[in-house]
Amino acid sequence: MEEKYLRSRALPIDGAAQQKIKSLINEYASRSEGHNYENYGNQIVIQKYALRPVYYVSLHSQYDTRPVKDKQYPYKGGSFAPRKYYNLSDVDVWDFKLLTTSYFARQSESFEVPGSHHVEQCGRCAGRGRVTCPQCGGSGDVRCSRCDGAGQIRKTRSEYRHTADKVYSDGHREPVYSYVNVTYYETCSNCHGSGRVECNRCQGRGHVQCPVCEGYGQNVHCFAIDQTLDHSLATHYFYDADVMKVQEFVDGKQKYKAEKLYHNREAFIRKGTYDDDPEIAGKLDSLLGQHSGKTGSNCHILFQEADVCRVDVCWVQYTYKGRTYDGCITVEDGKERFVAGVSPITELADKLLKEARRSVGGVGTVRARNLLERVEKLRVYGRDAQAFGIQSKVNTHLNTLYNLGNDLMFWLIALLGTPFLFNFYSELNPVMRYAHFVNDPAWKGFGWVPAVQCIVFLVLLWFAKSMINVSDHSKARHVTVFGYVFSGMGLYLLIAVGILAVLLGLNYLGLSALTSIAFYLVWQVVKVLLIILFYAIILAYMLCKWLFGLLGKLWAFLF
DSSP states (O other): OTTTTOSOEEOOOOHHHHHHHHHHHHHHHHTSOSSSOTTGGGGOEEEEEEEOOEEEEEEEEEEEEOOEEEEEEEOOSOOOOOOOOOSGGGOOGGGSOOOOOSSOOOEEEEEEOTTOOEEEEOTTTTTSSEEEOTTTTTSSEEEOTTTTTSSEEEEEEEEEEEEEEEEOTTSOEEEEEEEEEEEEEEEOTTTTTSSEEEOTTTTTSSEEEOTTTTTSSEEEEEEEEEEEEEEEEEEEEEOOTTGGGOHHHHHTGGGSOOEEEEEEEESSOOTTSOOSSHHHHHHHHHHHHHHHTTOBTTEEEEEEEEEEEEEOOEEEEEEETTEEEEEEEEEETTEEEEEESSOHHHHHHHHHHHHHHHHTTSTTHHHHHHHHHHHHHHTOTTOHHHHHHHHHHHHHHHHHHHHHHHHHHHHHHHHHHHHHHHHIIIIIOHHHHHHHHHSOTTOHHHHTHHHHHHHHHHHHHHHHHHHHHTSOOTTSOOSSHHHHHHHHHHHHHHHHHHHHHHHHHHHHTTHHHHHHHHHHHHHHHHHHHHHHHHHHHHHHHHHHHHHHHHHHHHHHHHO
16 A cells, blocks of 8 residues: 555665666656757766656535525416425426436536426516506607607708998998798608697507516516526645656646546545545545535535546656756656756756847847757757747747838938939939820920929838838848848838839820929919918917907906
8 A cells, every 4th residue: 555655665776777767867867959968868976866746636516506595587478286385495406307427527407396387477567568658758748859749840041131231421321131041840740730749659559568478468487497407616635845846747647547446436425435545535625525515405416526646756866967956757658758857958048048138139139049949959848938929029029120120221212312313303314204295385384393303212112111020020031130231221222112113104105294293283282271271270370369358358448
């Protein structure tokens, strides 16, 4: 019995054990790349080798919950069994054969208790089957929404009327006519002047069907059991302190081969049933107490299943180049496997992560990217999340460098290319020379062509830069950070040349002149609107100044 539940036992470190351990460590090292530790298992010195099993106890309980409640629904005819339940306290929910299960399941259903049915007059409508309409209050009509109950709708129209007289110096008068807004009223076509319309909820009857009995006047009252089948699982592990240092084993314990030492399935497992190991028995009894605490008058346990399992783990402590490391040997998928705690490969990964974190943000960003790629190849457990956080910063910085190249090339082209384009359209453009020849050479619209085409060129350049900057360029491979800058400059230069080629092509098709003329006409409209706005602001300023002056004089006069 002690051997079955032993916590630790030293194992002999003989030639066969050393060969096995070193072979498993080398196999572990071969699962990762980018290091020089392929054969470091051959160079280790084994300090401790011990069998330190991990035990776990699990308790699975299937619950049957049966709360009872009042229930009512409209009585539509029919008969029921003689009534024998008058109060909820009279119902013993466990007297009824309801849903049951022989496996762990989750389901629910509602059952009416036979012998609890009786018919009563509906208390809401007093058996009439109808209630006063809540919308109209029983009157059958409501206030008209169109005229708000007034019966008439106010309207205005413009009429040409005698509004004043003009008096001349000789004393005679002449009438002055002008348009004025006149208010008048029309009878509401919706309510025909009454201010009330038929209630659309009750259609003018003043009452509606009772929502409780649905118009039948009577309701069936009974008791209902809302049954729920549910289950709960609790598991507790017993680790040796040294084994808990191996985080990969602790997190992935479910995938390792386990031997079942104890199994019990009963309707209700009592405390003290298991007593093979005092520590495990105490925890199982604690779990049994927790699960029993969830039961009550309306909740029972249908059955329970308890298991005690053992995972054999051989703990190894070894030294390599003067440093001490540890790990575990266990069985996964029928094959022995070494699971490392802190190892030389782990230390290498941590060192690379530290250097990568320190390199991000400067000229070493590409180096940080290469270091993170090495960490990924090492496949060290638990380092993925750290590498992902650093990689996000690396990607952000590489995109910033790429966009810097775009911005630099944008300003270079804008400063150097725009004057060339303006000179081409104003001096060298044969299309515009022909347009001047066959049309009025003095028309101002032709003078707008060079400026408008330069504006269109700059707008397209800015739009292209914005589109490139929102893209992800961190996947590109460059040896240094300057490669990302030059790559961004080169890509943007190609796009700018394409834009320039398109504009020149449109020019020789005659479309550039049309867009420039359209821009000129739009500017004329905008200019007129700006002038109107300018004079409107001046007028508003003068009006406000006059108004405040008048108010000042009025204040001085009164006070």
